[in-house]
Amino acid sequence: MTLHASLHLDPARVVAPVSRRTFGSFVEHMGRCVYGGIYEPAHPSAGADGFRQDVLALVRELGVSVVRYPGGNFVSGYRWEDGVGPVSERPVRRDLAWHSLETNEVGIDEFMRWAALAGVEVMYALNLGTRGVQEALDVHEYLTFPGGTALSDRRGGKPYGISMFCLGNEMDGPWQTGHKTASAYGRLAAETARALRSADPGIELIACGSSNSSMPTFGAWEATVLEIAYDTVDSISAHAYYEPVDGDLASFLASAVDMDHFIDSVAATADSVGARRKSPKRINISFDEWNVWYHSRFMAEPQTEWTTAPRLIEDAYNVADAVVVGSLLIALLRHSDRVTAACQAQLVNVIAPIRAEPDGPAWRQTIFHPYALTSRLAAGTVLDVVVDAPLYETDRYGPVPVIDAVATLDEGLSIFAVNRSLTDSTELTFSTAAFPGAWRAGEAWLVSDADLTATNTQAAPDRVVPRPLDVSLDGDAVTAVLPPVSWSAIRLTC
Template sequence: MLSASFILDPAFTIAPVSRRTFGSFVEHMGRCVYTGIYEPSHPTADADGFRADVLALTRELGVSVVRYPGGNFVSGYRWEDGIGPVADRPVRRDLAWHSLETNEIGIDEFMRWAGKAGVEVMYAVNLGTRGVQEALDVQEYLNQPDRTHLARLRQANGHPEPYGVTMFCLGNELDGPWQTGHKTAHEYGRLAVETARAMRSAEPGLELVACGSSSSAMPTFAAWEAEVLELTYDAVDYISAHAYYEPHDGDLGSFLASAVDMDHFVTSVAATADSVGARLKSDKKLKISFDEWNVWYQSAFHAQQATGWEVAPRVIEDSYNVVDAVVVGSLLISLLRHSDRVTAACLAQLVNVIAPIRTEPDGPAWRQTIFHPFALTSRLARGEVLRVEARSPGYETARFGTVPVLDAVATHDAGSGEVTVFVVNRHLTESLDLAVSLAGFPAGLRVGESWTLADDDLYAVNTAADPDRVVPRAAKDAEVTDGVLRAALPPASWTAVRLTTG
């Protein structure tokens, strides 16, 4: 058996756990909205047509914030199409996903759903085919208390009080040639800063997110961030990052090390932002909104051909296996590890479309394998993120060279005294004997609960017929002895251990 170890000390903190780290993403794409969160004919549908089973799973998932309405969709979206009497709303082409949008769900309906789900809304404005005025209009509709035309229109549409949205994304992936309204960094930066200044003039307390690169593989990566931030640095609070991961040519070893790439992505964006800030002689430390991330089998998606203008077609409904769940758990470890810079993140998407929740029309909703590490991390990560410097054996990967077998992070809640350790064993065939020294903490910590997600069949998935084929199991061998937490981590596994003083 391989062995790894690290020391935890409450004095060595990185940053507080941000609840916005546990965000998700609802885009008008495929079946995320229609037959996902919304299906009036479903047996569980409430008076507003929302699926109660999906709402319950969203709450269980522990989602804190939801980015809406896109995604690529937003770059052609006219927000005013989705307000007023539903019967009067136009059906529009969505060029992003080659489908039809009925606009049956719009701002008011989605904000109502968000209230029921108990989530904050991160609203994305269209800077692809639209601009400053449209951004101001949607902001006014959402947030203006009264007396103006758009505030009164919102009130007439059934919501007397402002929605109070505080976080806005200034467009989406406008560095990408696939994006409707694709722009150069200079074109986007100029539009973004004009929009940001105008929105702040109307409402100074907003939190604004500038578009970063749509992936670190983009040829303009880092150069895009540098040029955009030269123009927007003082007007925005965040720069966004997007990343999706999948195994290439069956290379599970590299796939399990995907967090190495996410770590590099975050540090590169932070370094670029800091460089711009230094040149501008700014005291501000820009934050990162990692507002799209997940496992996505893009190679299979790119092989598909558009079949026509359909309403809510089945698009990228990936079925996730055990290894996918372990990778998602490791990516959450990476996000927590960078909590000093990444204070918002969105698992893309919430339902059906590369999602932790799957549904069938008029049928069940169930948890995919990736649901479990997200839900447990959201529930258990509290207080401060602790610095982890692990001693771990390495293994060779085709993409990243030698990578530590162990990936780990921990959190400490000073109020309750609880410590939670999140660990991944990346090795495909060998168990890992973990020892965590708790010498910096008062004596008496014991295991309150422990969970491991692993399976002899790395490709096992959950389905409508067998929704609990892959679930976390109690890690019964995790125990604290003489101030050391010990646990045996199975191959290709994700584990969470909560230590309590009670």
């Protein structure tokens, strides 16, 4: 059976400019993300600085714009000064977050060199778990001050020019080292923000929001934190991970419904605080952790030994996971008026689009492809797309449209769409009549497979790759048939 759906597009219905920071990622000192991921001095591809060139090439291909570093839960116990100075003199520390040993072989300076090679901006996360105002000022001085002070001279060389800082990580979570109540955290965040702004008035600061929307304090946490810190911060964070629960693939494919609601709820809470304060300022959202994560598997395998760079949550992603990741990118773009940064967690090996083996190859996981194509093709402005599509039932979210889509407009028109139906292809149509010019098909791609469990592996790294999608243009009418459980990108040019 073939279903029918249509998109209604209007160049005047602009959501916001496409933010390149939507295509962010996350490097945490966790598992093999750093050691054995981006950094492996003994690898055949490693440069003189120890960074794997094969991984760097894939990072550039992925189209990452900004990387959050160094955590994550790791940052709440991190002493940044352990990772500067001569490597041979750096201490080995326990990392309580991931029950690992941290060698500090890679610290701020090494990571900033990697970021320059990768061509990415850095979003730096501050430790507000076990540390506070003074340490935040110290690391900010080390990173950004031109010279002539003790810490900037210790750095040597030019300042790194970081402008975006996270005020801690998931401080609402009892698992977090230094976990705090909303009021205690809000006060510390506000105090730290005021101190940092006295040093750098142009700094961008992100307060910790809820670590996920199922937290019992969700909503109340954001309201309390922002009541205290509203005037001192620019954004509040949101984190969300998705996995199929009890084999419920239909609900899993509709995960973007939850992300939409999460974003709308945080925005509404922030606006409510702003209204009570009679403030003209608007708080944005940094969705700086998101991905598919089979969290239930990780929780079933706790770490018992203290080792360096253990294999942690190296999920192998399948076709359905790739479709969900593509749909989450659609949701993030749709909210570009409020979501001004987003980071898929993480970049290499740890729940990542890129996998790398010691002394071996690096390859693209299935989720690499919708991310890379969206990053490359989404540009200009995001358009508010009205979707007219049949509904299907989900246990978690109720009736949900089989088609979800977003569009961006620059010198071309890009459409990103997902067919959530488990069984039926959907004929998708839209018109370019509202857009001046003679439009033609530029490129069109499809991520789909008859085997939804298919993965890319070291032995078969290209088992799942984007395939060309047939697109028909008849005057102003554009038509494409999307297979069940598929993600697609269509690019039209004049």
